Amino acid sequence: MNTQNAEHNIVMLADDFTGANDAGVSLAQAGIGVEVVLDETTFSHAQARVFNTDSRALPAQVAAERVAVLTERVLRQNAPDWLVKKIDSTLRGNPGAEVAAMQQVLGAAAVIIAPAFPAAGRVTRSGKCYVNGVLLTETEFASDPKTPVTHADVGALFTGPSINAQPGDLPQILARATVDAPVMVVVDAQTDADLDAIVRHASQAARRPLLVGSAGICDALSRLLAPVNQQTVLAMVGSMSEIAQKQIAVAAAHPRCFPLFIDINNAFASEPEDYRAEIIAALKAGKHCLVHTCPDDLARHQIAALCERWAVSRAECGERICEYLGQITRDVLAEVQPDALYLSGGDVAIAVARALGAKGFRIQGRVAGCVPWGYFSGCEWQRPVMTKAGGFGDETTLLKVLNFIEERSSD
Numbered sequence: 490m491n492t493q494n495a496e497h498n499i500v501m502l503a504d505d506f507t508g509a510n511d512a513g514v515s516l517a518q519a520g521i522g523v524e525v526v527l528d529e530t531t532f533s534h535a536q537a538r539v540f541n542t543d544s545r546a547l548p549a550q551v552a553a554e555r556v557a558v559l560t561e562r563v564l565r566q567n568a569p570d571w572l573v574k575k576i577d578s579t580l581r582g583n584p585g586a587e588v589a590a591m592q593q594v595l596g597a598a599a600v601i602i603a604p605a606f607p608a609a610g611r612v613t614r615s616g617k618c619y620v621n622g623v624l625l626t627e628t629e630f631a632s633d634p635k636t637p638v639t640h641a642d643v644g645a646l647f648t649g650p651s652i653n654a655q656p657g658d659l660p661q662i663l664a665r666a667t668v669d670a671p672v673m674v675v676v677d678a679q680t681d682a683d684l685d686a687i688v689r690h691a692s693q694a695a696r697r698p699l700l701v702g703s704a705g706i707c708d709a710l711s712r713l714l715a716p717v718n719q720q721t722v723l724a725m726v727g728s729m730s731e732i733a734q735k736q737i738a739v740a741a742a743h744p745r746c747f748p749l750f751i752d753i754n755n756a757f758a759s760e761p762e763d764y765r766a767e768i769i770a771a772l773k774a775g776k777h778c779l780v781h782t783c784p785d786d787l788a789r790h791q792i793a794a795l796c797e798r799w800a801v802s803r804a805e806c807g808e809r810i811c812e813y814l815g816q817i818t819r820d821v822l823a824e825v826q827p828d829a830l831y832l833s834g835g836d837v838a839i840a841v842a843r844a845l846g847a848k849g850f851r852i853q854g855r856v857a858g859c860v861p862w863g864y865f866s867g868c869e870w871q872r873p874v875m876t877k878a879g880g881f882g883d884e885t886t887l888l889k890v891l892n893f894i895e896e897r898s899s900d
Contacts, residue, residue: 497521497714499537500569501707502556502591504545504582511704512575513539519715529559532566539575545582546635552583553590560594571700571710578606578703579625580618580646581636588701589648592671599666599698601659602651603687604643605678606705607742612679616653617641643675651675656686663694682744684709712744719745719775720828720894723768723821724887725814726781727837728879736833736887737781743891747771748779756813757799765820772825777891780817782810811836815844822870829873829894831860831887838876845870857882857889 499516503509506525513523516537524535529542540559544552563569574591576584584604592600605613610621618625618641625631625641644651651673654662659676666672678684684702688709691698700706724740726733741748749771755762764780771778796806811834818830818841832838842850848867856862859881862873875890 497536497571498567498569499571499573499710499714500563501537501539501573501575502542502559502587503539503575504542504552504577504587506541506543508545508575508577508704509539509541512573512707513537515704515708515711516715519711521711521715529562538563542587544587545577547583549583549586553586556587557590557594560591564594571697571714573707573710574699574701575707576604576701576703578604578609578611578618578705579620579628579630580604580638580640580643581630581633584701585647588699592673592699595699596668597699598668598671598696599663599694600671600673601676601687601691601698601700601702602643602647602673603676603678603684603700603702603706605684606703607678607680607684608705608708611703611705613643613675613677614679615677616643616675618643644673647673647675649673653677656683656690659687659690660693663690663696663698666696666698678705680742680744681705681709685712685744688713721745721772721775722777722829722831722891722894723772723818723827724777724779724831724833724890725818725837725841726779726783726831726833726887727811727814727840728834729783730879732882732884733833733879734781734783735884736882737779739884740777740779740887740891743777743888745776746779746891747774747776748781751780751782751814751817753782753795753810753813754798756810757801765817765824768817768821769825772821772827778827779887780814782814807836811840812844815840819844826872829862829875830870831875831877831890833877833887834879835876850874850876856893857886859886860890862893 501512503512509525517523521537522535523537524533525539526533542555544555574588612619620628630638640646653675676687684705751764768778814837832841846868847865850863852861852863860875860877862875
């Protein structure tokens with residue numbers, strides 16, 4: 490487990506037990522001491538304390554009173570550096586009443602509301618909550634038997650006027666906020682990068698705003714306060730299969746991914762465009778670099794035209810492209826050392842192996858159900874290598890591979 494030396498004083502209030510656990514888990518994984526407090530009269534010395542108010546199904550006024558009392562107790566005990574109101578990503582419960590109670594006790598100049606949880610398919614667009622692309626009020630959550638949701642418009646759930654903004658708007662908004670003229674802002678977020686920007690702007694504000702959000706914003710806070718060692722992957726995706734392209738698209742939403750399209754015509758050009766510098770720069774910046782050769786679904790149907798243009802057979806075309814990708818990989822690895830290689834497509838995998846001078850492959854295990862991983866033997870590259878047949882896996886396979894490498898850094 491990755492450990493952190495910095496001291497933290499974080500308090501989160503959640504309205505149910507599982508939500509409290511969701512709020513604290515990423516902080517715990519980052520090495521911060523976390524305790525979910527079930528008895529609010531008990532003082533915890535943990536760096537991050539997550540209180541379960543058990544108020545989701547209570548009448549709004551009762552929930553607000555419980556939250557207000559707890560907030561006052563927290564402030565008396567030890568004023569936290571960060572105070573977060575954790576809410577449900579589908580807006581169930583009493584978010585409006587509970588946030589209003591906290592704001593009143595705190596005298597907060599600004600309240601940032603960001604319920605998005607992109608990893609679970611919950612995003613905020615134009616101030617409205619969507620679940621897997623469907624407006625919240627058109628999903629099963631609208632008919633939840635215990636706490637049905639009646640609004641997809643996030644701002645409509647909160648007391649008083651609110652504004653809708655993008656993450657980049659926050660510095661100006663927060664600079665104008667005062668105790669006498671407080672502001673409540675619903676911030677759109679469709680990716681983890683958006684949530685990271687929201688938390689970063691909150692951390693830079695002259696007066697710390699009350700942060701309101703789901704597990705997504707809690708994860709972003711964890712990334713800000715206790716960043717893990719940034720493991721990087723160089724992914725060479727030569728496969729033009731439909732599923733390989735979907736895997737690239739899903740992984741590209743990862744906040745540290747840099748997708749790079751390589752025009753395969755460069756494999757035949759006398760003076761090909763040099764992509765090496767871009768790849769090296771991305772890896773040195775702590776990003777996963779996802780190199781691919783298929784810009785869209787139509788490209789895989791244009792191989793015949795490519796072969797005709799360069800007067801080669803399909804077999805010769807494939808060999809030339811794979812050799813080109815192998816050379817790029819070899820040259821990049823001479824300049825920078827990512828933490829792992831991911832090779833999608835059998836021809837690409839063997840071309841890279843040959844370019845690196847590998848004599849064998851020592852298999853260690855399997856990732857994401859269909860990706861063998863191990864180490865090349867007989868060559869200088871001695872970091873993990875993962876190979877995948879082009880058509881194997883589902884849309885999340887490459888993302889799971891990235892997560893696998895990142896998690897190795899915290900073992």
